[in-house]
Amino acid sequence: xxxxxIAQIAEDLHTKTDTVxxxxxxxxxxxxxxxxxLAPLSxxxxxxxxxxxxxSIFSLSQIxxxxxxxxxxxxxxxxxxxxxxxxxIANGGGTLSDMFHPSERASIFGWYLLGPxxxxxxxxxFGGLIVQHLSWRWLFWILTIVSAxxxxxxxxxxxxxxxxxxxxxxxxxxxxxxxxxSKNYRIPNQDDRPxxxxxxxxxxxxxxxxxxxxxxxxxxxxxxxxxxxxxxxWTNFEQIYGTPSPSNPRAxxxxxxxVGLMYLGPGLGFLVAVWFIVPYIDVxxxxxxxxxxxxxxxxxxxxxxxxxxxxxxxxxxx
Numbered sequence: 237x238x239x240x241x242i243a244q245i246a247e248d249l250h251t252k253t254d255t256v257x258x259x260x261x262x263x264x265x266x267x268x269x270x271x272x273x274l275a276p277l278s279x280x281x282x283x284x285x286x287x288x289x290x291x292s293i294f295s296l297s298q299i300x301x302x303x304x305x306x307x308x309x310x311x312x313x314x315x316x317x318x319x320x321x322x323x324x325i326a327n328g329g330g331t332l333s334d335m336f337h338p339s340e341r342a343s344i345f346g347w348y349l350l351g352p353x354x355x356x357x358x359x360x361x362f363g364g365l366i367v368q369h370l371s372w373r374w375l376f377w378i379l380t381i382v383s384a385x386x387x388x389x390x391x392x393x394x395x396x397x398x399x400x401x402x403x404x405x406x407x408x409x410x411x412x413x414x415x416x417x418s419k420n421y422r423i424p425n426q427d428d429r430p431x432x433x434x435x436x437x438x439x440x441x442x443x444x445x446x447x448x449x450x451x452x453x454x455x456x457x458x459x460x461x462x463x464x465x466x467x468x469x470w471t472n473f474e475q476i477y478g479t480p481s482p483s484n485p486r487a488x489x490x491x492x493x494x495v496g497l498m499y500l501g502p503g504l505g506f507l508v509a510v511w512f513i514v515p516y517i518d519v520x521x522x523x524x525x526x527x528x529x530x531x532x533x534x535x536x537x538x539x540x541x542x543x544x545x546x547x548x549x550x551x552x553x554x
Contacts, residue, residue: 237359238375240495241367242474248372251307257471258307262315264467268460270322272446276438278327280431282401283334284394290323291390295383302376325352334397338532339522346514350506356470357503364496451535458545465552466502473498516540 238245239260246253278286297317304310328348336344366374396402403423410421429437446452477490477498490498517537524536 237363237366237379238372239360239471240364240474240492241372241375242471243478244367244492245307245310245372249304249307249310253475255307256310259311259314260467260471262311263318263321264463266315266318267322267325268463270319271326272442273439274323274326275330276442277435278330278398279400280434280438282396283327283331283398284396286323286327287394288387288390290320291383291387294320294323295380295387298376298380298383302373302380331397334399339525340518342517342521342537343515346510346517350510353506354503356467357499357506360470360473360499361496364491364493368492462548470499470502513540 242253242256246256249256274286274290294317297313297320301310301313301317304313328351329345332341332344332348362378363375366372366378396405400423407421407423446456474495475484475487477488477495478484478492480487480489517540520539521532521536525532528536
């Protein structure tokens with residue numbers, strides 16, 4: 237949301253625009269680091285607990301961001317909010333896996349991804365309007381209101397989806413209702429190890445898998461390149477399309493609101509992909525599974541991604 241206001245933030249906090257971009261850098265870096273910690277924690281404490289905890293901290297972190305007296309304070313709190321804001325990316329895929337069969341996940345996952353994809357697209361549009369008519373600090377006051385409302389709704393509407401946690405709660409309820417020592421309730425594949433050991437194992441596992449599984453490392457690096465490229469473009473829209481200056485005389489001279497409108501292009505592309513292309517991932521996956529005598533393989537989701545991986549660098553060049 238605050239990218240169209242980078243120039244205003246730099247002027248107000250008496251710093252350079254390149255320094256203000258550091259707030260986005262910190263946010264995105266923690267957006268990538270957060271899932272390595274938050275995703276395994278959800279398998280110990282449950283999806284709902286992690287969502288509500290991180291949603292709450294994310295909402296509260298917008299308040300000091302709005303009150304930032306200097307750019308270092310702004311970067312610090314944006315970095316913190318990036319870590320806790322990553323809970324949706326960390327647990328979204330796991331939540332959908334809890335709820336849907338593999339044969340239909342791609343279509344559902346595509347619509348879910350509109351959140352993290354359209355957020356950076358629509359955010360600058362609304363940010364441009366806010367910065368032009370109010371001030372950059374109102375970006376974070378409005379974000380506080382929206383985030384707090386979403387968090388409050390989560391407390392009432394969000395349900396646990398992770399099966400082991402649901403079964404553990406059901407077991408505790410049965411024992412509490414009929415504390416008969418002769419009944420031995422047990423969860424399938426129940427992990428009876430002490431909590432510290434389980435936490436240590438859960439947190440180490442993502443890093444271990446990332447470093448020892450070539451396909452995971454390759455896909456992670458590929459996604460990092462895509463997100464890095466995308467955010468490097470988004471954070472420079474203000475300099476490319478904004479008001480010309482002695483240091484940037486070739487800018488197009490758009491208003492702050494006009495710069496925000498430029499983000500609708502990528503957003504339209506995301507919508508087209510989710511509406512027309514993503515559903516075919518399930519079609520390809522199911523057909524390849526049938527040809528393999530009903531045995532599904534993870535790589536059956538990659539054929540369309542292979543096509544996209546070739547098109548992306550071509551479109552960046554032209």
